[in-house]
Amino acid sequence: MQTRITQLFGIRHPICLSGMSWVSVPRLVAAVSNAGGLGILATGSLSSRQTRAAVAEIRSLTDKPFGANATLFFPGGRDNAAVLLEEQVPVINFSMGKGDWIVEAAHRYGGKVIATVTNLVHARAAAAYGTDALLVTGHEAAGHGGEVTSLVLIPTMVDAVQIPVIAAGGFADGRGLVAALALGAEGIAMGTRFATTQESPLHQRFKELCREKKSDDTIYSPRFDGIPCRIMRTPAAVRAVRRGLDLKRAVFNGREVARLLEMPYLRLALGALASGWRKTRQLAHMANAFKAFRLATVEGDVERGVLPVGQVTGLISDLPTVAQVIDSTVAEAERIAACLGHLAG
Numbered sequence: 216m217q218t219r220i221t222q223l224f225g226i227r228h229p230i231c232l233s234g235m236s237w238v239s240v241p242r243l244v245a246a247v248s249n250a251g252g253l254g255i256l257a258t259g260s261l262s263s264r265q266t267r268a269a270v271a272e273i274r275s276l277t278d279k280p281f282g283a284n285a286t287l288f289f290p291g292g293r294d295n296a297a298v299l300l301e302e303q304v305p306v307i308n309f310s311m312g313k314g315d316w317i318v319e320a321a322h323r324y325g326g327k328v329i330a331t332v333t334n335l336v337h338a339r340a341a342a343a344y345g346t347d348a349l350l351v352t353g354h355e356a357a358g359h360g361g362e363v364t365s366l367v368l369i370p371t372m373v374d375a376v377q378i379p380v381i382a383a384g385g386f387a388d389g390r391g392l393v394a395a396l397a398l399g400a401e402g403i404a405m406g407t408r409f410a411t412t413q414e415s416p417l418h419q420r421f422k423e424l425c426r427e428k429k430s431d432d433t434i435y436s437p438r439f440d441g442i443p444c445r446i447m448r449t450p451a452a453v454r455a456v457r458r459g460l461d462l463k464r465a466v467f468n469g470r471e472v473a474r475l476l477e478m479p480y481l482r483l484a485l486g487a488l489a490s491g492w493r494k495t496r497q498l499a500h501m502a503n504a505f506k507a508f509r510l511a512t513v514e515g516d517v518e519r520g521v522l523p524v525g526q527v528t529g530l531i532s533d534l535p536t537v538a539q540v541i542d543s544t545v546a547e548a549e550r551i552a553a554c555l556g557h558l559a560g
Contacts, residue, residue: 216545219379220402223327223347224306225280227251228545229402230392231350231381234284234308235357235523236260237512238410238417241269245276246414246537255308255404256283258295260509262477266295270302280305282329287312290498291476300326308350315344331383333361333368335375342376349380350404354435356384357406357525359442366398373399387527389547393555396548405540407525413536418515421522422534424449430529439507439521441500447524455507455521465499468506475509 218229232239232247234257244254256273258266266283273281283304285296288311299307300320307321310331318328322345330341331350338349351372352358353365361368365385372380382400385391387408395403410417411425424447432448438459439446446452473479504521511520535543 216549218396218401220348220381223379224253224282226253228541229381229396230541230544231255231282231402231404232409233357233383233404233406234258234282235406235410237509238406238415239284240416241272241276243409243412243414243416243537244273244281245279246412247409247541248273248277248279248281250538250541251279252541253306254281255306256281258283258299259286259289259292260475260505261295262291262475263294263298264477266298267302270299270304282306282308284308284310284331285317286310287314288497289501290472291478300324314341314346318345318347329381332372333359333363335371338372338376342378346378348378348401349376350383351380351400353382353384355445355526357445357523359444360384360435360525362443365395369395369398369400384525385527387525387530389544389549389551391527392544392548393551396552405527406523407527408531408540409537410524411531411534412540413534417512417522420515420517421447421511421520424517424522425524425528426532426534428524428528430526432528433524433526439500440504441497444504445523445525447522447528449517449521451507451517451519452521455503460496460500461503462499465502468502469499472502472505475505 220229228251230252232254234255236257236259239257244256247254283299286292303324306327308329321328327347329348329350330346332338352360353368354360369382379401381402382395383404386403411422434448435445436456437443438456507521510516511522
């Protein structure tokens with residue numbers, strides 16, 4: 216199944232791994248790339264040193280194309296993007312910021328750049344300064360999906376830009392892949408589906424919860440990390456949303472964020488304060504969310520941990536390998552496409 220996305224990135228199947236902090240680690244990235252998709256490393260929870268080491272590890276596990284993301288709004292996000300450029304990562308995926316400088320630098324070594332967007336303003340801007348593709352995140356997605364569902368958002372974006380669109384939010388199998396292609400996308404990105412695979416480092420307790428939950432067992436609210444965010448509905452998540460921003464908790468958790476990012480806490484705090492109250496408030500929200508995400512993904516703490524999860528959790532009932540997910544998704548899509556072809560006749 217060849218599309219502009221497979222041709223652009225040199226991959227066999229139009230399927231990408233969404234970059235998920237503490238989940239999209241080198242082992243999972245390499246597994247997706249080795250199975251013919253595009254693995255994307257998450258760097259949001261990594262220092263620049265750790266990002267460089269992760270890129271080296273991926274290269275030791277696969278000789279296939281891979282990508283890495285950089286969330287420019289996060290502390291250390293621009294530093295990580297700079298590392299990815301220095302390492303000449305084949306595909307760089309940026310979000311929550313202007314990536315024109317990333318596009319210019321990546322194109323100098325032949326790299327490709329994907330912008331993650333949720334609205335037309337950001338999509339058109341990214342296309343205008345030369346981004347190679349868009350990863351368009353619909354309302355159904357885990358984490359920071361847009362206000363509009365993929366069924367409407369994807370064709371809207373396809374009509375607005377000339378560059379390829381990768382659909383994210385609501386995709387977990389071959390039916391979703393065919394639907395995305397029918398809407399005009401050139402491929403799909405999957406997060407929750409790949410998080411519940413054998414190669415995924417997501418804690419087993421939350422893998423089991425993903426298999427147990429239904430499609431309506433999620434919460435979409437700006438009260439968790441300051442931006443509308445979709446998370447798994449659990450008692451911990453309900454408490455976190457009800458509580459909203461806790462500044463005292465943020466001060467404490469900010470120290471942990473600084474430690475994880477190998478950044479002096481004073482630099483982190485002063486940088487936040489210098490950016491103005493609005494951004495400081497947002498970063499405080501994210502410091503608390505950062506801690507909750509890590510407790511869920513790494514420690515499997517169901518009492519305090521909170522997991523970003525998409526509505527497709529209701530479609531997941533097994534724990535396959537990455538290769539099985541990709542192979543079955545492509546095979547199912549090809550069967551459906553053939554049936555639709557017969558209907559057209």
